[in-house]
Each structure stands twice: as C-alpha cells, then as structure tokens.
Amino acid sequence: MQQLWFFSEAAYPDLPPESEYDSVRVTMPNRFLDPEKAAGWWDEYLEEWQAAAELGIGIMLNEHHGTTTCMNSTVPISAGILARLTRHLPDSRILILGNPIANRRDPVRVAEEMAMIDVLSRGRLEVGFVRGVPYELSAMNSNPVNMTERFWEAHDVIKHAWTSHDGPVNWQGRFFEHRQINIWPRPLQQPHPPIWITAGSPGSAAKVGEHGYVTATFLSGFEGTRKIFDGYREAYERTHGAPAPLDRLAYAALVYTGETDEEGFEGARKLMWYISANKVPKQFANPPGYMAPEIRAMAMTGTNPYALAGATLEQLIERGVVFAGSPDTVAAQIRRFKDHVGDFGHLLIMGQAGFLRKDETIDGLRRFKQEVLPQLEGAPAAA
Numbered sequence: 001m002q003q004l005w006f007f008s009e010a011a012y013p014d015l016p017p018e019s020e021y022d023s024v025r026v027t028m029p030n031r032f033l034d035p036e037k038a039a040g041w042w043d044e045y046l047e048e049w050q051a052a053a054e055l056g057i058g059i060m061l062n063e064h065h066g067t068t069t070c071m072n073s074t075v076p077i078s079a080g081i082l083a084r085l086t087r088h089l090p091d092s093r094i095l096i097l098g099n100p101i102a103n104r105r106d107p108v109r110v111a112e113e114m115a116m117i118d119v120l121s122r123g124r125l126e127v128g129f130v131r132g133v134p135y136e137l138s139a140m141n142s143n144p145v146n147m148t149e150r151f152w153e154a155h156d157v158i159k160h161a162w163t164s165h166d167g168p169v170n171w172q173g174r175f176f177e178h179r180q181i182n183i184w185p186r187p188l189q190q191p192h193p194p195i196w197i198t199a200g201s202p203g204s205a206a207k208v209g210e211h212g213y214v215t216a217t218f219l220s221g222f223e224g225t226r227k228i229f230d231g232y233r234e235a236y237e238r239t240h241g242a243p244a245p246l247d248r249l250a251y252a253a254l255v256y257t258g259e260t261d262e263e264g265f266e267g268a269r270k271l272m273w274y275i276s277a278n279k280v281p282k283q284f285a286n287p288p289g290y291m292a293p294e295i296r297a298m299a300m301t302g303t304n305p306y307a308l309a310g311a312t313l314e315q316l317i318e319r320g321v322v323f324a325g326s327p328d329t330v331a332a333q334i335r336r337f338k339d340h341v342g343d344f345g346h347l348l349i350m351g352q353a354g355f356l357r358k359d360e361t362i363d364g365l366r367r368f369k370q371e372v373l374p375q376l377e378g379a380p381a382a383a
Contacts, residue, residue: 002376003345005060005095006052006365007252008352009070010045010078012038013273025067025135025280038071044358046078050085051362053092055369060095060348062130066139069278075099076113083121094121097128097196097216097348101158102151103140108178110154111161115187123188128196128216129155134290135280144290148204150175155197157181162192196250201292202231209235209244216250216348219308221319225251226341233342250346251337254322254353257367261325267364268313268324273354275308275316327371334376 015024016032049059061079064070072078075096086092094117099110118125131151137144153175160171161181168180187193196214199205208215209232217228229249236244254274256267308321316322320340323333338344349368352361 005058005348007060007350010072012068013354053086058093095126098130100132101154102147103132107154107157111158118187126194130198135284144287205232206235210239218252246345249344252348255349256364264325270356271353331375
C-alpha cells in the first residue's frame with residue numbers, strides 16, 4: 001500500500017516585479033504582502049488539506065520563516081486547526097515535516113507543542129524533525145557550524161521530555177540546559193508519536209536508519225534518492241538485523257494528475273513556481289560551515305548535478321523531480337522511479353504551489369487517488 005500525503009508550503013505568490021527585490025527569503029520586505037490576499041490564500045490552503053483528508057490522503061505540513069514561499073511560519077497553529085477540522089476522520093494522519101529543531105532555541109517548547117497537537121488530534125500526529133534550510137540561519141541568528149550536532153541533541157531533549165513521567169527531570173548538554181522538564185499534557189501516543197527525519201545524503205540517512213525512524217527526501221530525483229535510500233537501508237539492516245520496511249522510506253515530488261497529459265503538464269508548470277520563484281542570493285543559500293565541503297564546492301562552482309533552477313518541465317520529469325500527465329502517464333513515471341530507487345512506502349505529493357488554485361489542486365489529488373494509486377498497488381517495484 002502506497003501511503004499518500006498532500007503537501008503545500010502555503011505560499012504567497014503575489015509578488016511584485018522581480019526587479020523590485022533581490023531575494024524571496026530573509027530580506028523580502030513584508031510590505032509586499034497584502035494581508036487580505038493572504039487571508040484568502042489561507043482559506044484555500046485549509047480547504048485543500050481538508051479535502052485531502054476526506055479523500056483518505058494524509059495531511060503534511062512544514063514551516064519556514066521570513067519567506068514568501070511559505071506563510072506557514074508557525075506550524076503548530078495550522079496543525080492544531082486541522083486536527084479539529086478533521087476530527088470526524090479518525091484515520092486521517094497529520095504529518096509535520098518538519099520542525100527545524102536545530103534552529104529552535106527551546107526544544108522543550110517543541111515537545112510541548114507536539115504533545116498538545118497529539119492530544120488534540122486524538123493520537124493522529126506524526127512528528128518530523130529537520131535541520132532547517134540554510135536561508136533561515138541569518139534570520140534566526142544561528143551559527144551554521146555544528147548544526148547537525150545541535151539537531152541531534154535537540155532530538156534527544158524532546159524525546160527525554162516526552163518519555164519522562166515521574167516528576168521533573170533536568171538536561172545538561174553541549175547546546176541546551178533545562179531544569180524542571182515536566183510537560184503537560186504528555187503525548188497521547190505512547191511512548192511518543194512516530195518520528196520522521198529528513199535526509200539529503202547517504203550519511204545523514206544512515207543516522208536515521210540506525211534509529212529506525214522514517215526518512216524522507218525531497219526532490220532528489222533518480223540518482224540522489226537511490227543513494228539516500230541505499231544509505232538508509234544498509235544502516236537499518238546493520239543495526240536492526242532485518243531489511244528496512246517500506247514504511248520507513250518516503251519521497252517528495254511535485255505531482256499533478258490531469259485528465260490528459262497536456263492538462264497534467266499545465267498543472268505541473270504552475271507547480272514549478274516553487275522552483276522558478278526561489279530567488280536567493282548566495283550569502284543566504286550557502287553560509288560557511290552549513291554544508292559539507294564537497295556540496296559547498298559544487299554550490300560555489302555551479303556544478304551541483306541536483307540543482308533545479310533553470311530546468312524545464314521535461315527535464316524535471318526525466319530526473320524524477322516531477323510526476324505529471326494523465327493518470328496512466330503519472331503511474332508509469334512513478335513505476336519507473338521505483339524500479340530505479342527501490343520501493344518505498346510513502347509518497348509526499350507537493351500538489352499545490354504558486355498560482356494553482358483550490359479546485360485545480362483538489363482535482364489533481366482526486367485523480368491521483370482514484371486513478372493513479374490503484375495502478376501502483378499490488379505491483380511493488382524491484383528493490
């Protein structure tokens with residue numbers, strides 16, 4: 001069974017002419033945002049997530065800060081709203097992917113927020129942790145060095161808060177110090193909600209595999225995804241003595257399903273706003289110490305084979321970053337992708353971006369669920 005999740009970054013696409021700004025992140029003046037338009041977009045986004053839940057598709061949320069590409073800057077609020085709006089759907093899961101815990105000052109607060117959402121949703125929450133994107137380090141006044149180490153300590157603090165029930169406990173670590181940790185409420189799911197962690201390299205995926213959590217990779221295409229999944233599988237089997245279950249692996253792509261190929265391609269071109277509008281200066285995209293040296297070198301020299309800027313729709317489909325077309329075409333694209341990377345259990349559908357409107361978004365999701373998913377079930381790809 002392929003578990004589907006609907007993902008939207010809740011963008012504000014109504015931008016001024018590009019000549020009026022040098023970045024959509026960090027320095028984009030919020031005077032360019034019309035609050036009335038933002039409220040209208042939010043009405044659509046909440047209704048899209050509700051519609052996805054009604055279709056039996058999971059809800060996926062994330063947060064970013066200081067950017068027009070994502071107005072969902074406080075994901076606990078949107079998750080809490082959706083927990084109540086979908087309370088009549090007890091099987092509808094809510095995935096937060098993710099919480100940028102390396103950039104949060106107080107991991108105990110994150111533990112409290114996630115525990116409260118788990119209670120409000122009656123145990124339907126899945127908690128995803130991410131290191132955070134490099135663009136946000138300046139806005140958060142964070143040191144880009146040792147972010148990975150800070151991430152894993154924040155993870156440890158959160159689990160400690162979730163699983164300590166006999167009175168206050170303390171934490172004395174390299175990055176965090178906490179006294180009297182004693183969260184109320186504690187999570188409904190015990191010992192804690194399921195944990196997801198994103199990965200962008202085989203090494204980071206291996207660490208997730210050792211813990212046995214779900215790992216997810218975003219827009220990494222054929223070659224990047226295979227390397228990441230292989231790194232996870234090898235570490236999981238080495239640590240746990242058994243092959244990694246399919247439900248431990250997740251892939252996110254831009255996806256639009258139309259009645260015809262051309263309708264699907266047109267929807268996908270609107271989704272590509274997420275790539276084409278992502279104008280960010282190098283000082284924000286590549287801060288010293290954040291990336292591994294080899295990745296930093298590729299970014300500085302323009303030789304990163306996974307870079308998406310400037311690619312055409314046809315190139316993105318060929319690379320496995322976009323799945324688009326008629327139901328038969330989309331199913332064939334995903335089967336080809338699975339044949340290359342090995343099977344996986346979760347498909348994260350980024351089915352809304354830019355100026356794709358609510359009705360178009362919901363139509364694309366409905367076609368995928370009703371006409372693409374049946375073609376994928378019962379026919380696992382070769383590992």
